[in-house]
Amino acid sequence: xxxxxxxxxxxPTLPPLQEVIPILEDLxxxxxxxxxxxxxxxxxAALGTYLGVEHVSLVANATLGLMLALKQCxxxxxxxxxxxxxxxxxxxxxxxxxxxxxxxxxxxxxxxxPAAVTAALTPQTSxxxxxxxxxxxxxxxAFEALANAHNLRLIxxxxxxxxxxxxxxxxxxxxxxxxxSFHATKVFNTFEGGAVICRDATTKEGIDELRNFGIIDEVxxxxxxxxxxMNEFSAGLGLLQLKYIDEATERRGQADARYRDLLAxxxxxxxxxLASGQTGNKYSFPILVQPDAGFTRDALYERLRxxxxxxxxxFYPLIxxxxxxxxxxxxxxxxxxxxxDIAQRILCLPLSPDLDAVEQQRIVxxxxxxxxxxx
Ligand code: T4K
Numbered sequence: 004x005x006x007x008x009x010x011x012x013x014x015p016t017l018p019p020l021q022e023v024i025p026i027l028e029d030l031x032x033x034x035x036x037x038x039x040x041x042x043x044x045x046x047x048a049a050l051g052t053y054l055g056v057e058h059v060s061l062v063a064n065a066t067l068g069l070m071l072a073l074k075q076c077x078x079x080x081x082x083x084x085x086x087x088x089x090x091x092x093x094x095x096x097x098x099x100x101x102x103x104x105x106x107x108x109x110x111x112x113x114x115x116x117p118a119a120v121t122a123a124l125t126p127q128t129s130x131x132x133x134x135x136x137x138x139x140x141x142x143x144x145a146f147e148a149l150a151n152a153h154n155l156r157l158i159x160x161x162x163x164x165x166x167x168x169x170x171x172x173x174x175x176x177x178x179x180x181x182x183x184s185f186h187a188t189k190v191f192n193t194f195e196g197g198a199v200i201c202r203d204a205t206t207k208e209g210i211d212e213l214r215n216f217g218i219i220d221e222v223x224x225x226x227x228x229x230x231x232x233m234n235e236f237s238a239g240l241g242l243l244q245l246k247y248i249d250e251a252t253e254r255r256g257q258a259d260a261r262y263r264d265l266l267a268x269x270x271x272x273x274x275x276x277l278a279s280g281q282t283g284n285k286y287s288f289p290i291l292v293q294p295d296a297g298f299t300r301d302a303l304y305e306r307l308r309x310x311x312x313x314x315x316x317x318f319y320p321l322i323x324x325x326x327x328x329x330x331x332x333x334x335x336x337x338x339x340x341x342x343x344d345i346a347q348r349i350l351c352l353p354l355s356p357d358l359d360a361v362e363q364q365r366i367v368x369x370x371x372x373x374x375x376x377x378x
Pocket of ligand 1: 015183196197
């Protein structure tokens with residue numbers, strides 16, 4: 004019998020409701036609900052200041068943001084990416100008429116491995132799309148060098164990387180563009196939403212046009228675009244969320260540290276090492292079930308569920324194993340040994356700013372007792 008409230012892999016952080024009401028009243032009064040209104044303008048500027056980046060374009064979600072970034076780069080042919088991500092990463096390539104080429108991941112960071120990317124290059128490669136998985140920054144220097152050497156575009160899927168910084172500042176400054184997600188499940192949410200962080204003002208202008216049908220003014224449409232605009236409610240909520248994000252990040256950090264302490268006594272699972280040289284947002288708390296644990300990841304997943312703990316197997320199955328991608332030459336199992344191994348052993352434990360020490364003890368107790376419980 005499960006004790007306490009159900010514990011989901013994530014729980015959206017929301018500002019106090021009484022602070023949201025005036026925004027709703029204002030929207031009802033003004034009737035300006037979308038198309039770059041007051042809240043959109045204020046949030047776009049405030050977000051850039053908070054993140055420490057100059058050229059921000061708000062969008063309706065990260066999926067559309069990635070598609071706009073691909074369109075802005077006018078890519079053709081193949082784009083090298085990771086199979087160990089949310090399926091949306093590759094779907095944006097397929098929907099844009101591009102072929103995803105999967106390269107293996109690094110066993111420590113779980114990010115796309117630059118050596119594997121190098122081996123995957125062909126004359127058809129036009130870009131690299133790495134993901135800062137679980138908010139841990141990729142080897143941005145190596146990808147920059149590769150992109151420069153081979154004249155490739157570099158678009159980061161930064162859906163998990165809100166507020167992540169390395170020694171030079173925001174990790175979102177790297178590449179041609181980085182795309183954030185503000186989906187409900189992310190550390191920073193606007194219900195649905197996202198942002199494209201651009202390298203320069205010209206790129207931002209391009210994204211701004213593309214997200215609004217290519218419209219310049221009432222009588223001028225510059226090119227084929229779509230509707231990827233953030234609405235005024237999401238933008239107003241985003242402005243409010245900025246007031247609370249530092250506190251939420253700190254609480255996530257505390258929960259992360261408590262898990263590490265508690266799990267140090269459980270040899271059957273391994274935590275990912277803390278990312279060196281970067282401050283992260285603690286988006287998720289992935290663990291790896293050890294090969295000699297005496298139980299499988301799926302057995303642990305089921306046992307946690309039976310106890311009201313809804314951990315998630317992010318990211319399993321690999322994108323490369325999904326029906327629309329598994330025929331690709333790069334999706335073949337022998338090409339992706341590290342990703343395959345990790346996808347079989349990974350489990351993301353519940354993590355949110357309001358997760359308390361007692362709940363974490365309960366979770367870790369279930370993990371620690373899994374071996375004996377199954378024998
Ligand atoms: N790139 C990467 C690397 C991504 O991870 C994502 C999205 C994207 C691109 C695309 O970004 P967006 O276009 O969405 O902005 C969820 C999210 O829907 C998805 O946004 C996210 N990644 C992915 C990692 O997770 P599901 O199918 O696992 O979500 P779901 O509905 O099972 O929710 C997970 C848990 O969260 C639930 O057990 C309960 C909790 N939850 C969820 C929602 C939606 C809540 O408590 N409240 C909520 O409103 O995909």
